[in-house]
Amino acid sequence: MSEQQQQQQAGGQVQNAGPARIGLARSRHALDAEDPSISKKPRGAAPSFAHNEISTVNGQKSAADIEEHNEAIAIFLYGCNQPLSLVEHPDFQQMVFTLAPHMKGKLIGRKALATTMLDKVYEKTQSKVEGYLQEQKNVATSTDAWSSSHNAGAHVLNVNAIANGTSVFLDMVFTGADSHTGNYIATQVESVLGKWNILDKTVAFVTDWGSNMVKAGECLQEMLPHYAGGVNCLQHLISNGLKDFAKNESVASIMAKGKEVVQYLTGRTVPRAIYDEKKQQLGGTALVKAGTTRFGSNVLSMESVERNEKVLRATVSSDKFDSFIQSQSKATDKEAAIKFEGLINDTSSVLFSDIKWAVDTLAPFQSAIKETLALAFDFATSGFAEAWDTRAKQATTDLVVAAAIVDPRYKGKLSSMPAADVVRGEALIEQLAGRMMGQQAQTKAKGQLMNYKSRPREIDITPAAVAATQTAGVAPETFWTDISHSCAELSEVARMLLSIPPTSATSERVFSAVSQVWDTGRSCMASARVRKLLFIYFNRKALSRDGAVRDAEDFAAYVKWLDSLNNEEEQEKQQQQQQEQQ
Numbered sequence: 001m002s003e004q005q006q007q008q009q010a011g012g013q014v015q016n017a018g019p020a021r022i023g024l025a026r027s028r029h030a031l032d033a034e035d036p037s038i039s040k041k042p043r044g045a046a047p048s049f050a051h052n053e054i055s056t057v058n059g060q061k062s063a064a065d066i067e068e069h070n071e072a073i074a075i076f077l078y079g080c081n082q083p084l085s086l087v088e089h090p091d092f093q094q095m096v097f098t099l100a101p102h103m104k105g106k107l108i109g110r111k112a113l114a115t116t117m118l119d120k121v122y123e124k125t126q127s128k129v130e131g132y133l134q135e136q137k138n139v140a141t142s143t144d145a146w147s148s149s150h151n152a153g154a155h156v157l158n159v160n161a162i163a164n165g166t167s168v169f170l171d172m173v174f175t176g177a178d179s180h181t182g183n184y185i186a187t188q189v190e191s192v193l194g195k196w197n198i199l200d201k202t203v204a205f206v207t208d209w210g211s212n213m214v215k216a217g218e219c220l221q222e223m224l225p226h227y228a229g230g231v232n233c234l235q236h237l238i239s240n241g242l243k244d245f246a247k248n249e250s251v252a253s254i255m256a257k258g259k260e261v262v263q264y265l266t267g268r269t270v271p272r273a274i275y276d277e278k279k280q281q282l283g284g285t286a287l288v289k290a291g292t293t294r295f296g297s298n299v300l301s302m303e304s305v306e307r308n309e310k311v312l313r314a315t316v317s318s319d320k321f322d323s324f325i326q327s328q329s330k331a332t333d334k335e336a337a338i339k340f341e342g343l344i345n346d347t348s349s350v351l352f353s354d355i356k357w358a359v360d361t362l363a364p365f366q367s368a369i370k371e372t373l374a375l376a377f378d379f380a381t382s383g384f385a386e387a388w389d390t391r392a393k394q395a396t397t398d399l400v401v402a403a404a405i406v407d408p409r410y411k412g413k414l415s416s417m418p419a420a421d422v423v424r425g426e427a428l429i430e431q432l433a434g435r436m437m438g439q440q441a442q443t444k445a446k447g448q449l450m451n452y453k454s455r456p457r458e459i460d461i462t463p464a465a466v467a468a469t470q471t472a473g474v475a476p477e478t479f480w481t482d483i484s485h486s487c488a489e490l491s492e493v494a495r496m497l498l499s500i501p502p503t504s505a506t507s508e509r510v511f512s513a514v515s516q517v518w519d520t521g522r523s524c525m526a527s528a529r530v531r532k533l534l535f536i537y538f539n540r541k542a543l544s545r546d547g548a549v550r551d552a553e554d555f556a557a558y559v560k561w562l563d564s565l566n567n568e569e570e571q572e573k574q575q576q577q578q579q580e581q582q
Helices: 003-016 028-034 036-040 063-079 084-088 090-099 110-114 116-135 182-195 211-223 234-246 249-266 269-282 296-307 309-317 319-327 331-345 351-366 373-380 389-395 398-406 419-437 439-454 463-471 476-482 488-498 505-517 527-542 547-564 568-581
Strands: 020-026 048-052 139-147 155-163 166-174 202-207 229-232
Touching (some): 063 084, 063 110, 063 116, 063 527, 084 090, 084 110, 110 116, 116 155, 116 166, 116 527, 139 211, 139 505, 155 505, 166 182, 166 505, 166 527, 182 211, 229 398, 234 389, 249 269, 249 296, 269 309, 269 319, 296 309, 296 351, 309 331, 319 331, 398 488, 419 439, 419 488, 439 488, 476 488
Parallel strands (some): 139 202, 202 229
Antiparallel strands (some): 020 048, 139 155, 155 166
8 A cells, every 4th residue: 555545544534533623722602602512511621622524525634624723733832832843843743644644744834823823813812802801791900010031121011801700811011111100001001901892891900019000090090980999919918918927036036947947958969868758658748948029938838847747857867867967078067967957856846836836827817818809808807907007907998898898708797897997898889889880779789788787688688698608618799699689789789899809810820921931932022923922822721711610500509508508597496495495
């Protein structure tokens, strides 16, 4: 059989194997219109792909099929951030030709990947982002500025949108020599939001604590019709607060000892090998080195030391470690080893109990920021308000207080909040209702808020429903969706407030993606191409999440929880009757 016949036979086998998984990963928005059953796939399932039959003419693939195969290869390279030159690598070509012999002589080239194909995939991804944003009622935007360390003069402002738990990258603005003033940043953000037609949907601006960013949030108040307010990243606040608290001499001393333990073991080959051996024997874990930019990593580092007390004690008590000490020829190395041994193995040492105290003390601040803006309230009520008075006041902005008021997880738990803060939070809720739906809605929302606080059953809120969010972990947005029939106006505002993210993590993730896409090997790449590659790389992963499935599962869990509970009032009556009988 000739080589050509073998290739044709192999091509026929590919055809008969069934539909090929090729093309763009579909977001749920495009898929639902084509096949509603697809939206029922379980959470965490792999992104869906278009299923297309391979058409043949006399055993040959059509031009459309060749183009679609090349597009699938391009999507792999863009989405996995692989170098475009990979298509020229002999091993890569051999893999493609083995799987699809008909691609010989038809494989896309490096130039097309960087031009026409890049434009095609970018436009398709852009269309999906547009569709996603148009489906949302409210979005928040996050922004941060960045300077390239390997591309002098490249000053970048990234603009992103967050809605329904999904973050998408909108644009990367190359600002050049322009000064990053608050007004300039706000103008650039407004321009990007306008291009995406979401000015009237944007309700919040989330960024770090830079004075220019804070000012930009104030400027956007005048530019956006439904703007609720600015959110200064609460994770930055927590990190700064931890730094403040760690200035305490006791905490600082304990942290220094924990760092010394980790640095000694991770910096020396033989002790580390002994530790790894004992870790395997005793079921320990790796030690975590403290980072330099995020203080929270110091807590994680101390936790790793405390968690591995048995492993550390076994390490310095072993014969191998004794032999290691004796083998040290330099006096300084021997002294360091003996000091490390004494720090760990001295029975009078309180190192581990001290570290446990420090970790337990700092833990509330580590866990204060979770999923919603309202949980920032934990920061101000975690028992350290006096020590961190300034940070606590920064955390409890009117927007945070308003979110805490409508979050069912805090219902009945806000007695410690200053009355003046509550008044301002309630006033903001009413103002937002008026701004979003008109004066009549503002009046209705005010009455519904009063019922929510004092007469919840008048708007169909049962103790079981509140318990579902406080105990079962059901999303608070689901709670408000369920009772929206009886308090539509308040429900609308509550869901908007609870959709605002508490941190600028999206901007940080975008910058991480920028450093991967625009690395030192691509420092001379044109900014327009960098922007397109970044847009595809970030948003394809972002839109692979199936929001409809997630929402449906949350609601199913919520209903299941409610159905499983007995009427709480009946329980209380029965308990009361039993107490009276006793």
